[in-house]
Amino acid sequence: MSRSSAPEPVTAVIDLASAWLPARMTEVERRLALAVEGWGEELGDDAGETLAAGGKRMRPLLVLLCAGPGGDAAAIRAAVAIELVHMATLVHDDVLDAAPMRRGMPTVVARSGRRRAVATGDLLFSRAFAELTSSNEAADANRQVDQLARASVALARGELAQRDDEFDTAVTIERYLHRCKLKTAALFECACVIGAPRPEAEVMALTAFGGEIGLAFQLLDDVLDVVGPPERTGKARGTDLLDGTVTLPFILARERDLNLSGLDLRALDAAGAEEVCDRIMATGAPDLVRRDARERVAEAKRRLRGTGVRPAELELLELVADGVVERYS
C-alpha cells in the first residue's frame, strides 16, 4: 500500500482541453522546477531528480480542472504546492521502505542516504507552504494553507495508522478504508477544492469526487501489488505483504481461503509473498476490489453533476476519473 507513482501520461486529457489547460500545466512544471532549484546548493540534485522522475501530475491536473478556466495564479500555486507535498511524502516513504527505485530512477534515499532524504522531504514540504503564500490574495492563500495543512496532517496520520496495523492479518475493511482515506484520498479531496473558492455545496460535491477517485486509485494500486506483473509495476509482487501491510485484496481473500488468516507475515520471504499473492488471486478477491474501485469512480462522476463545474471541465474530470480505472485494467 505504497502511494502509487507509476508513470501515466495525462496527455489525453490535456489535448482535449481548450487552450487554457496545457499552458497552465506548463506553468506548474516551470514553478515546480523553480521550487526545487532556487534554494541553495544544499539541495543539490536530489529534489531535481525527484522532480525530473516525473509522475503523472494527476493531483495538479485535478487542481487546475476543478478551479476551471477562471482559476487564477492561486490555482497554479496550489497545483504546485500539492505536488510538492506529494513529492515530499514519496521521498519520506522511500526512506521508510528503504526503497531502491521509484519511477525507474534511484530514490533519494538510495542515491544520497537517509539523512539527506529526510531533509529533502522536509524541504519540499516547507516549499509547498511557501509557494501558497506568494499569492496576492491573503484570504485565498490562508484558505489554501489551511486545506493543504489539514491534508498533510491526514497523510501523516495515514502513515501512523498503517504502522499501527503492521503485520495484523485480522485488520477490518473499515480500518483499511480509514487508512486509505487518510493516506491517499485526503490529498485528492484537497486537490479538488484548493484551487479556487467555491460555494459550500460545490466544495462538498468536489470533495466527494476527489475522495472517491482517491480511494479507487489506492484500491487499484493495492490490487497491482498482488497481481503485478512486476515488469509493469516496477516492484515484486507481494511487496506490501513483506512490509507487513494488509490491504483489501488480502482482507477479502482471507474470508474465502481460511488458511490465509493464520498466516504469519513476519515469517514471509519474497518467494512466500508471491505464493500468498497467487492464493489471493485464486480466491477472485482482486476482481472484487477492481469492481469496488469502478463503482467508486462511477459514484465520483455522479457527485460531479449539478455542481458549478462547467460542461467542458466536467467532461475532462470524468476522463481523469476514468483514467484512474483504465490504467489498471
Next chain:
Amino acid sequence: MSRSSAPEPVTAVIDLASAWLPARMTEVERRLALAVEGWGEELGDDAGETLAAGGKRMRPLLVLLCAGPGGDAAAIRAAVAIELVHMATLVHDDVLDAAPMRRGMPTVVARSGRRRAVATGDLLFSRAFAELTSSNEAADANRQVDQLARASVALARGELAQRDDEFDTAVTIERYLHRCKLKTAALFECACVIGAPRPEAEVMALTAFGGEIGLAFQLLDDVLDVVGPPERTGKARGTDLLDGTVTLPFILARERDLNLSGLDLRALDAAGAEEVCDRIMATGAPDLVRRDARERVAEAKRRLRGTGVRPAELELLELVADGVVERYS
C-alpha cells in the same frame, strides 16, 4: 551539532514579566497539548511524550516577548507553530542520529521505530501550519505562514549542508557559520518577527537580535559537545565528531594542534572521540568559542535598542539573551 534541548527553566523571565506573559505562556502550552491530542488515535502517545518531555520553550517565549503585551491571538498561535516546527525537527533529527534519549526520555524513534518517527515529525510539521491559519486576520496569517515556511526551508537546508560537510575536517569557519545560520539561527530570527507585524526597520533589528542569539546558542551547544560533562549534557563527549560533524571548537583547535587536521573521523570510536575532545580543550579553542558567543549576545542586545520594543519587554529580551550564555557558563 545537534539542535540543543537541555532543559532550562525560563521561569526567571516569566516571573519578571508583568501579568500578561505567564497567562500567554500557559495558553501556548494548552494549545500545544491540543495540537498533538486532537488528531486521532493514530498519533498515540508519541507526540504527547515529545511535548511532555518539555524543553525550554525558548522560541515561543521569544515570539511572545517580541510581539509584546499588545500581541493578540496571532502571536500565541505563532508561538505554538514555531515550537511545533522545532519539535518536528527534533523528532526527525533523532531518526537520523538513531538517538536513544532526549531530555531524559526515550526518543520517538527509540520508542516506536523509524517509520512512526518520520510520520510523527511530518504530522507536527503540518500541524504547525494548520495552527497559523486558524487566526482571524488572513493577512497576518499569510505573513506568518510565509515566515515560518521560509525558516523551515532553512532548517532543512541546514541539515542538507551538514550532510554535505560530513567527515570533512577541513571545513571553513564561514561554511560552519552558514550551516548554523540555516540550522539554528533562522528559526530564532523567525521567532522574533513572526508574532506581530512591525515596521521594516524593527523587523530588521529583531531579526538581527534573533540571529545573533541563535548563533550564540548553537556555538555554545557545540562547545558542550566537546567539554561536557556528560551528566549535564545527557550525551557522551564527542558525539558530533562520531557523527562526522565538524564544529567551531574543532576548526579553531586544528589551527593550533596540527595533528587534528589529519584526523580520520570515520575511524573514531567513542574513546577516540573523547580523546580528540581532550586535545581540542588543550588548545583553548572552547574558550575562544565561548567568547565569540558572548560577543554575539552583546551585539544582539545592542541591536535591540532604538527599536519599538518597550522598555519592559526590552529588559526581558535581554534576560533571555543573557540566559543563552549563562546556561552554558
